[in-house]
Amino acid sequence: MNRPTIADLAKAANVSVSTVNRILAGSASVRTATIQRVQNAADEIGYYGLGTIEARKQESMPSYRLGFLLQQSTRELYQLIGQKIREAAAGWRDARIDAAVEFVDHLEPENIAARLKTLGRACDAAAVVAGDHPLIGQAIQALRHQGRPVVAYITDQSASERAGYVGADNWKLGRTAAWFIAQTTCHPGRVQVLIGNHRYQCQDISEASFRSYMREHAGHLGIEDSLPTHEEPKEAHRLISKLLAERDDLAGVYVAGGGISGVLQAVREAPEERRRRLRVVCRDIGPETRRGLAEGLITAALCHPLERTSDQLIQTMIDAIRQTNDGVILQRTLPFEIITPENL
Known part of the structure; x- marks a missing residue:
């Protein structure tokens, strides 16, 4: 079988022979998209100069x-x-x-x-x-x-x-978090929102929409004033441990900001009956969140892809x-x- 020629490559890529020659020689400017088309054609027909074409494409890129x-x-x-x-x-x-x-x-x-x-x-x-x-x-x-x-x-x-x-669309994200807590909590109770910092727009918007949904659809649940964690797991742990110790009616926690590892530590330290009745929804996912999901401590994580x-x-x-x-x-x-x- 004859080795493909420059003419064969030009025909396969639907470009002129002179364009292929310019690409191979690197002596004139050729658009990156054209070089990519020639490279794809070279791969399809088995043209031997793939390495040279790839080098020319890299050189042409901004x-x-x-x-x-x-x-x-x-x-x-x-x-x-x-x-x-x-x-x-x-x-x-x-x-x-x-x-x-x-x-x-x-x-x-x-x-x-x-x-x-x-x-x-x-x-x-x-x-x-x-x-x-x-x-x-x-x-x-x-x-x-x-x-x-x-x-x-x-x-x-x-x-x-x-x-x-x-x-993400933080308005939709907050309402979705509220939906999960409201739909999975049948008994009356209180819900706590944790934010990292009052100046994060994503958290502020999602908290507002969270409360909006709860007002519309979850009359059996009351929402406490939001508490800042300052993005610190130790502070999140302190806040949730205190709430679990003082409130028998804590039904849900929405972690709108950082601190999920501290929340999970506090939940693990609580009696099994309290853990079973508590719904936790958080934003984004990492190793600690995956562990909490696998243990059944987190109801849902709403994440950036x-x-x-x-x-x-x-x-x-x-x-x-x-x-x-x-x-x-x-x-x-x-x-x-x-x-x-x-x-x-």
Whole structure:
């Protein structure tokens, strides 16, 4: 069998012979999409120059350095998010992505704003997970004026200069959390909402919609004032342990922010009868949440689909770099996943 020729490759890819020659020689600019088409055709017909074509495709791709400022390196969830972002960047097909993933352990707004400015100046675009605060808004504004767009990730920002938002529909998420607790609790009781910080928009919106659903459909359940955990498992453990010790009618806990590991520790320490009657719903999933689901301590986890969300985040950041209309805010909302003990 004769080895495929350049003419055979050009015909299979529906391009001219001169286009194939330019790709192989690397002497002229050819669009990445065209090189990809030629590469696919070469693979199909068994053309011997696949390695050269792949090298030319890599050379033709645009290159971006993207910065990702996540929270709390000690939390397994954020480590998992960082891992998924790196994987998405490494597998990106249309551009070469250098992903700079950093973590903020001290959550004071001054510290986050300073870290965001430093990271943003070293990158073509930045993404940030942070509470909504004027200092962080000023950092986003400063980076925008330097031509460095900032995309809010998981929780939105009020800064009008932000380039976009990528995350779940938090209104639907809160009502879904309420549905699970209301529908699985037949007896009257009280429900406690835990938030990480009053400045996280995602938590604030989901708490409001949680209460909205309960007012409409769960007259047998009362909702206590929300308690902040400051994203600390020890504080979440203290709060839930105290409630379980003092209230016989605690029927449900909605963990709208961080601290699920502390909540689970408190529930494990409670008598079996209390554990059986308590419904716990949380956001997002990591190893600790999976363990709680497997033990039957968590009724449902409402989660960002991390692979899809990471892909969408990178695409949104690239779109923000490329866009010419500075007034456009790119809103990319993804459906959240629902994980229960039975579909874990």
